[in-house]
């Protein structure tokens with residue numbers, strides 16, 4: 512796994528949050544593995560609540576959190592009701 516982030520082309524985006532989303536999604540797609548089984552994960556279709564990546568081997572789902580500054584003690588969850596629903600059903 513390469514820890515250094517490649518700088519994908521995010522010049523089409525103006526906001527910092529959109530740029531970091533594009534950069535981190537590109538890095539995860541290239542280098543991250545499923546936390547459950549270790550298989551390379553795939554980007555989920557857009558607009559899937561609390562699901563950014565999924566594992567083609569075991570079906571585990573992952574949500575990517577990114578921000579332009581350091582993470583603090585809390586990570587804001589934008590869709591708690593959907594996360595609870597997803598947790599009670601299969602990904």
Ligand SMILES: [Zn+2]
Pocket residue numbers: 545546547548549550566567568569570571
């Ligand atoms: Zn997996």
